[in-house]
Amino acid sequence: MxxxxxxxxxxxxxxxxxxxxxxxxxxxxxxxxxxxxxxxxxxxxxxxxxxxxxxxxxxxxxxxxxxxxxxxxxxxxxxxxxxxxxxxxxxxxxxxxxxxxxxxxxxxxxxxxxxxxxxxxxxFPKGKGKMAAVLGLQKDQLEEALAGIREKNGEIVELANINCPGQIVISGTSEGIELAINKLKEAGAKRVLPLNVSGPFHSSxxxxxxxxxxxxxxxxxxxxxxxxxxxxxxxxxxxxxxxxxxxxxxxxxxxxxxxxxxxxxxxxxxxxxxxxxxxxxxxxxxxxxxxxxxxxxxxxxxxxxxxxxxxxxxxxx
Known part of the structure; x- marks a missing residue:
């Protein structure tokens, strides 16, 4: 069998x-x-x-x-x-x-x-939370960049789905995700794609x-x-x-x-x-x-x- x-x-x-x-x-x-x-x-x-x-x-x-x-x-x-x-x-x-x-x-x-x-x-209030898929960064690189955003800006942005090598989804406040999109591209991400979801799922x-x-x-x-x-x-x-x-x-x-x-x-x-x-x-x-x-x-x-x-x-x- x-x-x-x-x-x-x-x-x-x-x-x-x-x-x-x-x-x-x-x-x-x-x-x-x-x-x-x-x-x-x-x-x-x-x-x-x-x-x-x-x-x-x-x-x-x-x-x-x-x-x-x-x-x-x-x-x-x-x-x-x-x-x-x-x-x-x-x-x-x-x-x-x-x-x-x-x-x-x-x-x-x-x-x-x-x-x-x-x-x-x-x-969470509609439109105030987002998620985005990050392509081309490893988990440790991503965590370091997100920690910097949290410390500097006070926005919540966290790892949400660790799907496979080079594909991780992040979740947080709309402002946190917007900051992350720019920061992660600077850190070497190939693409950061906002997802069509109604809230910051799998985050605090x-x-x-x-x-x-x-x-x-x-x-x-x-x-x-x-x-x-x-x-x-x-x-x-x-x-x-x-x-x-x-x-x-x-x-x-x-x-x-x-x-x-x-x-x-x-x-x-x-x-x-x-x-x-x-x-x-x-x-x-x-x-x-x-x-x-x-x-x-x-x-x-x-x-x-x-x-x-x-x-x-x-x-x-």
């Missing part, structure tokens, strides 16, 4: 039409989409299939939409008796990983990420949202995970329910240590790392970290069929 990791995308991987092919081809997916619409009291499927893009990009819609597609494909694979040996997710994707590992039910998770999206949007400015998320999580049944999850906050395996809860709270204001997570997954000597859900962002990051690592990206029937065929190759019938 092959050894695989399932990894799950986060916000930014949403696109119009996401999930439409699996709903068309799998009754199980159709039922899950219907259930999601009912649980949220929102026509989420309509935003996903038809748009407008502005509505789908809205954090409160993008987060449950991404979890829905990822969880539906995970269930399709489960019907084929294909289960992950280990899981991980990028930011929001960690919730999809927890559903796959049976730590949180799909029903609780989709309501939880909808609420998480609301809390993240409300945590999210602590008010984290406190409220802690209260929400107290009302959700969290179980010990059936398979290990590599947590965003620590880049280490977690299985216990108490640790999972604490780490989800910390995750909102801590950097996503994705590069370290992929390095740890490579050490697991897996047959493949499988990106489950919308987009191909994570597969691209994996290849930048270890180009020899076999990857799959599953978001429609054709890609699912191809993966299932590979997984079952050589099995006795």
């Amino acid at each position: 092959k050894k695989v990791a399932f990894i799950y995308p986060g916000q930014g991987s949403q696109s119009i039409g996401m999930g439409q092919d699996i709903v068309k081809n799998y009754p199980l997916a159709r039922d899950m989409f219907r259930k999601a619409d009912d649980l949220l009291g929102v026509d989420l499927s309509e935003f996903m299939f038809q748009g407008p893009e502005e509505s789908l990009t809205h954090t409160v819609h993008a987060q449950p939409a991404l979890l829905l597609v990822s969880s539906a494909i995970t269930e399709i694979l489960k019907q084929e008796n294909i289960l992950p040996n280990v899981t991980a997710g990028h930011s929001l994707g960690e919730y999809s990983a927890l559903v796959a590992a049976k730590a949180i039910s799909f029903e609780d998770a989709i309501k939880l990420v909808h609420k998480r999206g609301q809390l993240m949007e409300e945590a 400015l999210m602590k008010p949202a984290a406190s409220k998320l802690d209260n929400e999580l107290s009302n959700v049944e969290i179980n010990d995970a059936h398979v290990p999850i590599f947590a965003n906050v620590t880049a280490a395996k977690v299985k216990s329910a108490d640790s999972i809860k604490d780490l989800l709270v910390e995750q909102l204001y801590s950097p996503v240590r994705f590069e370290e997570i992929i390095e740890a997954l490579v050490e697991e000597e897996l047959d493949a790392i499988v990106e489950v859900g919308s987009g191909k962002v994570l597969s691209g990051l994996v290849k930048k970290i270890d180009r020899k690592q076999k990857t799959f990206q599953l978001q429609d029937k054709a890609s699912i069929d191809s993966f299932v065929e590979w997984y079952k190759e050589g099995e006795e019938i």
